[in-house]
Amino acid sequence: MLLGLQLAVGDVLELGLGELAVLVVTVAATFAVTVLVGRRMGVGRPLRLLVATGFSICGAAAVAAMAPVAEADDDDVATAVALVTLYGSGTILLVPLLAGVLGLADRTAGLWAGLAVHEVAQVVAAAGAVSGVALAAAVVAKLARVVLLAPLVAGVSVAVRRSSAPVPGRRRPPLLPLFVVGFLVAVALRSTGLLPERLLTHTSVLTTVLLAAAMVGLGAQVHLRRLLRTGVAPWGSGPCRPSPHSA
Template sequence: MTPPHPLAPAAPPVVPHVEVPTPRVPPPSSLSLPTPRRRGRGDDALPRPQSVVPGALAALAVSGACLALTLTAPAAPALLVAIVLGVVARAAHAVPASFERGLAWVGRRVLRTGVVLLGLQLSARDVLALGPPELGVLVVTVATTFSATLWLGRRLRVGRSLTLLVATGFSICGAAAVAAMSPVADAEDDDVATAVALVTLYGSVAILVVPVVARAARLSDRTAGLWAGMSVHEVAQVVAAAGAVSAAALSVAVVAKLARVVLLAPLVTAVGVVRRRGGARSGGAAVPVVPLFVIGFLVAVAVRTVGGVPDVAVPVVHGATTLALGAAMVGLGTQVHVARLARSGGRAVLLGAVATTVAMTVSLGGLLAVGALG
């Protein structure tokens, strides 16, 4: 065996292999150090306040301007003007990036706040001012309009969510009803905006139709007012249509309209129950049986009924409601992509036309039948 050269480097010592256990790192949920909460990723999560303030303030400012315009020019409905401005701003690429999160947040959260505020204008006592036969006609009108719109929407191949929103808005109370049904329907912003636009379009047409038909058919003021309240979509449109007939028609029209609005919560609840039993999902979660803001709406109605909101404060509440809903319309409008609406717009427009015709025909026929029997 040859000995190693004296200048050769010494061989490294042999170290026995020792298994060193790898320290176990606990999962993030069990770390002792706090981790930031990642809220704001979903549509309904609360984002950071500083991220929503610019867009929210812009939407409220535009809504205030629309409300002022309506006060000076009643022919320009605030909600319609607000959503049109939002759509135009998006199409013109005039929405700053810093406004995006605030506008999306307003389009959902503030919309629901507006529905709750709407309840402060309603009193259960107003509903009792209608007789049982007239209440029967009202319920039949709502049920027929809702059911017929759902049936026709399927035949026209209009999207399920859009059909449900149109059916609700046209049978109950327009934009506020659309807002109340949107979380149960798991509707996209395009569908909500389309439904609101259709409500405003055909409600505006009804403003012209009701006085003309009332005079041509020689309807009594009470019948004409009830007809307007049971068939025209928005409260403001009911006021305009019945007011063009007479003051007596206007007073009974408002009562009939408020009675329709009271049916909003039962309808949303019923749809929520049906969809939940069918396994429908909303944003990955089960469809709520009764959305929280609908409960808030019912509480607001109860507060108004027991005298918690005096009559003198109702105009202020009405203004606040319009401001909130108008801001939401601005937010929804900026979420609309015109190209997508154009692809399905024709079928949706036809659906709205038929829904309006059903509501006006069933209500007037029912009222004439009740009057003849009475």
């Protein structure tokens, strides 16, 4: 929920209509292609939904948001988080390298990083290695991707409800998890411009600590043997991202 305090609607509006269109198409294509490839490789629906969401939106936080909707277990969540961390870390080195080889302008390289890299911290590292201009563009593009988390989760929830019959005594997945609603409320509060900068700084640190604690807690519940039993298919479905070079 606190991640929403790092995002203001005005930041998203700094992007032009063309750049926003590329962003939406990139997110939609990444999600759809990853789900399709995962299905072809025999990856279960919960895991492929988690991987697709983590890769297309914002890494571990997006995985956590999709988990209750996808009815995923702890091992699925751990595998998805491992995938977005592994491949996202690789892009920290790959994006600046490719930007130099392709001769991309700094703003274009920043947009590429913002559209292609998973976690916010990974985006900052990748774009910061290019220039300050690239970093500024990358952060805005990344935050714009985060905004799409709520509609994506809600859309998948509706699809899951329609495709599966209700089981007596079993609760159906929520249309939108409450903490995602809280995230949207936090975005609205940040967008008012009324929150003091000192408060935003403290909540940013708290957000990082809480997310790290959640990941440690998740890892403590996962048995390595069970994780390895998921096979190699999910690890092959990870890097299914259309190139955002058109940005």
